[in-house]
Amino acid sequence: MAQIVAKEEIAPKFMKYVIHAPEVARKHRAGQFVMILLHDHGERIPLTIAGSDREAGTITLVVQEVGKTTMEMALMPPGTEIEVAGPLGTPTHIEKWGTVVCIGGGAGIAPLLPIAGALQRAGNEVIAILGGRTKELVILREEMEGFADEMIYTTDDGSFGRKGLVTHALTSLIEERGNPDIVFAIGPAIMMKFVSLLTKPYGIPTVVSLNSIMIDGTGMCGCCRVSVGNETKFVCVDGPEFDGHQVDFDLLMKRQRTYLAQEEEARQRFLKDHQCRALNAQEDQR
Amino acid sequence: MSRDLKPVERMKIPRHPMPAQDPLARRKNFQEVALGYTAEMAMEEAERCLQCKKPYCIDGCPVGIDIPEFIKRVRDGEFDKALQVIKRTNTLPAICGRVCPQEDQCESTCIVGKKYKPVAIGRLERFVADVELQQGTAKIPVRGERSGFRVAIVGSGPSGLSCAAELARYGHDVTIFEALHKPGGVLVYGIPEFRLPKDIVRYEIENLQKMGVEIRCNFVVGKTATVEDLVEELGYDAVFLGTGAGLPYFMGIPGENFIGVYSANEYLTRINLMKGYKFPAYDTPVQVGKTVAVVGSGNVAMDCLRTALRLGADHVICLYRRTRNESPARLEELEHAEEEGIDFHWLTAPVEVMGNDEGFVTSVRVIKMELGEPDASGRRRPVPIDGSEYEISLDTLVIAIGQGPNPLVTHSTPGLELNRRGNIVVDETTMMTSIPGVFAGGDIVTGAATVILAMGAGKVAARGIHEYLQKGSPTPGTPDHN
Ligand SMILES: Cc1cc2nc3c(=O)[nH]c(=O)nc-3n(C[C@H](O)[C@H](O)[C@H](O)COP(=O)(O)OP(=O)(O)OC[C@H]3O[C@@H](n4cnc5c(N)ncnc54)[C@H](O)[C@@H]3O)c2cc1C
Ligand SMILES: Cc1cc2nc3c(=O)[nH]c(=O)nc-3n(C[C@H](O)[C@H](O)[C@H](O)COP(=O)(O)OP(=O)(O)OC[C@H]3O[C@@H](n4cnc5c(N)ncnc54)[C@H](O)[C@@H]3O)c2cc1C
Ligand code: SF4
Ligand code: SF4
Numbered sequence: 120m121a122q123i124v125a126k127e128e129i130a131p132k133f134m135k136y137v138i139h140a141p142e143v144a145r146k147h148r149a150g151q152f153v154m155i156l157l158h159d160h161g162e163r164i165p166l167t168i169a170g171s172d173r174e175a176g177t178i179t180l181v182v183q184e185v186g187k188t189t190m191e192m193a194l195m196p197p198g199t200e201i202e203v204a205g206p207l208g209t210p211t212h213i214e215k216w217g218t219v220v221c222i223g224g225g226a227g228i229a230p231l232l233p234i235a236g237a238l239q240r241a242g243n244e245v246i247a248i249l250g251g252r253t254k255e256l257v258i259l260r261e262e263m264e265g266f267a268d269e270m271i272y273t274t275d276d277g278s279f280g281r282k283g284l285v286t287h288a289l290t291s292l293i294e295e296r297g298n299p300d301i302v303f304a305i306g307p308a309i310m311m312k313f314v315s316l317l318t319k320p321y322g323i324p325t326v327v328s329l330n331s332i333m334i335d336g337t338g339m340c341g342c343c344r345v346s347v348g349n350e351t352k353f354v355c356v357d358g359p360e361f362d363g364h365q366v367d368f369d370l371l372m373k374r375q376r377t378y379l380a381q382e383e384e385a386r387q388r389f390l391k392d393h394q395c396r397a398l399n400a401q402e403d404q405r
Numbered sequence: 406m407s408r409d410l411k412p413v414e415r416m417k418i419p420r421h422p423m424p425a426q427d428p429l430a431r432r433k434n435f436q437e438v439a440l441g442y443t444a445e446m447a448m449e450e451a452e453r454c455l456q457c458k459k460p461y462c463i464d465g466c467p468v469g470i471d472i473p474e475f476i477k478r479v480r481d482g483e484f485d486k487a488l489q490v491i492k493r494t495n496t497l498p499a500i501c502g503r504v505c506p507q508e509d510q511c512e513s514t515c516i517v518g519k520k521y522k523p524v525a526i527g528r529l530e531r532f533v534a535d536v537e538l539q540q541g542t543a544k545i546p547v548r549g550e551r552s553g554f555r556v557a558i559v560g561s562g563p564s565g566l567s568c569a570a571e572l573a574r575y576g577h578d579v580t581i582f583e584a585l586h587k588p589g590g591v592l593v594y595g596i597p598e599f600r601l602p603k604d605i606v607r608y609e610i611e612n613l614q615k616m617g618v619e620i621r622c623n624f625v626v627g628k629t630a631t632v633e634d635l636v637e638e639l640g641y642d643a644v645f646l647g648t649g650a651g652l653p654y655f656m657g658i659p660g661e662n663f664i665g666v667y668s669a670n671e672y673l674t675r676i677n678l679m680k681g682y683k684f685p686a687y688d689t690p691v692q693v694g695k696t697v698a699v700v701g702s703g704n705v706a707m708d709c710l711r712t713a714l715r716l717g718a719d720h721v722i723c724l725y726r727r728t729r730n731e732s733p734a735r736l737e738e739l740e741h742a743e744e745e746g747i748d749f750h751w752l753t754a755p756v757e758v759m760g761n762d763e764g765f766v767t768s769v770r771v772i773k774m775e776l777g778e779p780d781a782s783g784r785r786r787p788v789p790i791d792g793s794e795y796e797i798s799l800d801t802l803v804i805a806i807g808q809g810p811n812p813l814v815t816h817s818t819p820g821l822e823l824n825r826r827g828n829i830v831v832d833e834t835t836m837m838t839s840i841p842g843v844f845a846g847g848d849i850v851t852g853a854a855t856v857i858l859a860m861g862a863g864k865v866a867a868r869g870i871h872e873y874l875q876k877g878s879p880t881p882g883t884p885d886h887n
């Protein structure tokens with residue numbers, strides 16, 4: 120069993136957890152994730168490792184509360200034991216490319232951190248574009264500043280950085296300074312889809328990290344399958360990173376919605392069972 | 406006590422049917438279908454055994470249980486002694502008595518079966534094991550005197566469990582590393598509750614832990630640590646790989662990624678391991694659907710079909726490209742499925758899966774087949790009949806056409822020799838792989854097979870490992886098991 124040793128709310132509905140899992144920390148490389156299970160009745164969900172500390176034997180997870188499991192996790196006090204398996208997935212391929220643009224949206228900013236760090240250590244010039252609906256949802260800004268040579272922020276409502284989407288910022292960047300050598304984009308599927316559509320005509324290699332539904336995370340069930348270059352791949356073992364120009368994002372987005380009805384039912388039941396103030400406050404924001 | 410009967414009279418005693426839940430009731434619940442013999446039934450069935458001088462039945466059992474001896478004990482009402490006889494060679498009789506394909510193994514070679522129905526060896530084995538389970542009188546096998554050697558077992562399916570038990574008896578320190586959060590392998594995530602209650606598996610695993618075997622779940626070998634790390638960094642003196650055949654095969658036809666198309670592994674894992682049938686009390690959802698079709702006709706397919714019924718589907722269809730005669734499922738499962746009302750479409754193969762704009766599966770187009778010339782496996786090859794295609798509307802499609810070896814361990818272990826299907830190559834007498842000190846057995850070596858074969862392999866490997874530890878290398882050429 121692994122243990123939650125610390126947790127912190129870093130933005131509304133974004134929790135950062137430090138988890139004691141020494142074996143996972145020891146092997147972790149950028150781009151990998153863990154499968155967690157909160158308890159006997161729980162669901163196994165994948166979460167990217169946003170950082171690790173080998174000495175302390177801990178990993179960091181940054182989790183957005185979107186449904187039953189992530190909301191329940193947010194209520195767990197430090198000291199709680201949970202099941203954690205990993206590190207899973209193929210690590211990011213890191214190389215010295217030259218200029219690299221790292222684009223992060225929403226919860227995707229967290230997994231981008233270790234990748235940006237590794238890219239910088241490999242000698243790349245890292246330009247980070249982070250986006251969100253509004254200022255406080257552009258998370259982990261300070262952490263990313265530590266890894267990036269240049270930061271660009273976008274918000275939908277213009278409350279911070281430039282108003283608009285990350286794709287707008289990327290377009291201006293390309294127009295002003297020409298093609299970067301490679302783009303890494305992690306965020307909602309729709310964001311990754313439009314980044315990939317944008318870079319394709321320019322011929323800029325684009326790596327995306329797919330978030331399909333998973334169960335085991337070890338290649339045993341095929342539930343995470345996606346179509347890449349018209350071939351079926353398992354995200355948990357073949358990925359999670361793929362060539363964004365080859366991914367069938369529409370299929371991914373459809374498959375993500377498989378259990379929409381059940382997820383809503385579970386969420387409602389959970390809210391009913393936990394009529395605490397904090398959750399109601401969050402509910403109001405929805 | 407035994408009655409004084411002539412062989413012919415014994416043979417003429419009708420084989421005692423297995424009491425079972427009523428088909429109409431059981432298709433709606435997950436409780437065990439086969440209820441087990443009572444003591445009277447078991448003793449009566451045991452009378453049918455001729456106590457052969459040359460017992461052919463033993464040749465049919467992959468672990469060579471002394472069948473006439475244990476049946477004699479049952480006949481005499483000495484159930485605990487019967488169990489001792491079985492346990493000499495089979496550590497998990499409550500499981501094997503339930504899931505062995507007896508009609509292809511021990512019962513296929515029973516002499517009574519030549520003219521009449523064979524002695525119900527499997528049911529007797531289950532009965533004997535259940536007596537112990539119910540009375541809770543199990544004697545935990547004693548762990549041998551500490552040898553000081555440490556062995557890592559990868560995978561907690563039947564091969565890993567039996568290898569661990571055997572090694573503990575030799576006195577070695579054993580740790581089982583399991584990728585999932587619960588030990589048991591297919592026994593837990595695959596075979597459903599109504600065929601193999603999970604309490605039985607848990608009980609056997611707890612006994613193993615009482616023998617001192619340590620089980621580390623959530624440990625994915627190849628990721629959390631490689632085989633090399635187990636030896637070099639964690640200090641294990643030998644490693645056994647029992648990782649099974651966990652990689653699901655798809656058909657490679659268009660439309661297989663529509664929502665509602667499941668691999669058998671996903672379907673069964675959601676339901677058995679994650680208890681999806683109890684959603685929302687358990688958090689993992691599963692799509693139920695009114696009409697469910699399953700492709701394939703082995704044990705895995707039967708489990709999916711019968712599970713779909715129990716989840717509440719109205720119409721459950723089996724699509725198989727050959728006929729009932731070629732169906733690889735255990736006869737009992739096939740019969741149970743028929744009784745429960747599964748709609749079998751023999752000689753039928755899917756060609757394309759269709760779905761709607763939201764990405765959900767809506768139907769499958771199939772083609773009728775006929776049997777042609779025998780293929781490499783000796784079975785007549787199914788040949789499509791031109792122009793015989795038609796469409797079946799459905800909500801869920803489960804693909805149960807087989808599994809291959811999961812490459813997580815094999816690909817992260819340089820120097821490990823594999824065959825062209827990706828299975829690990831071993832020396833069959835010692836089960837040692839191309840890497841000294843690394844052994845393997847079960848489905849990862851043979852391809853998807855049976856529980857008892859995996860257990861047998863785990864045992865042979867344990868002996869190979871024991872000899873390797875003592876001498877630095879296992880002695881090749883020693884006879885199989887026992
Ligand atoms: C490789 C990978 C890495 C991820 N890393 C992070 C991360 O670092 N931080 C973060 O906040 N989120 C991450 N996610 C997404 C996270 O797994 C989901 O948000 C989480 O499973 C939602 O569970 P829930 O019960 O709270 O919500 P639900 O209400 O159950 O689901 C909300 C949405 O999450 C997705 N989802 C649901 N169940 C699963 C599941 N078992 N597996 C995957 N997705 C599911 C579905 O698209 C669903 O519509 C990652 C996903 C993947 C595949
Ligand atoms: C649905 C179904 C029904 C079946 N019905 C029958 C039946 O009625 N009768 C019968 O005799 N046989 C049946 N079988 C076949 C039988 O279950 C298998 O042959 C047997 O379980 C194989 O045992 P094993 O120990 O080789 O592997 P498994 O039981 O597959 O166990 C392998 C274990 O290794 C773990 N593992 C894999 N990779 C790693 C890793 N990298 N690190 C750590 N752990 C890992 C897995 O999680 C798993 O727990 C059935 C199989 C299925 C799927
Ligand atoms: S272990 Fe299986 S094959 Fe052997 S006697 Fe028992 S049921 Fe028959
Ligand atoms: S072959 Fe049949 S009759 Fe003979 S000993 Fe075995 S079980 Fe009994």
Ligand code: FES
Pocket residue numbers: 332333334335336337338339340341342343344353354355356
């Ligand atoms: S999550 Fe099961 S195969 Fe990827």
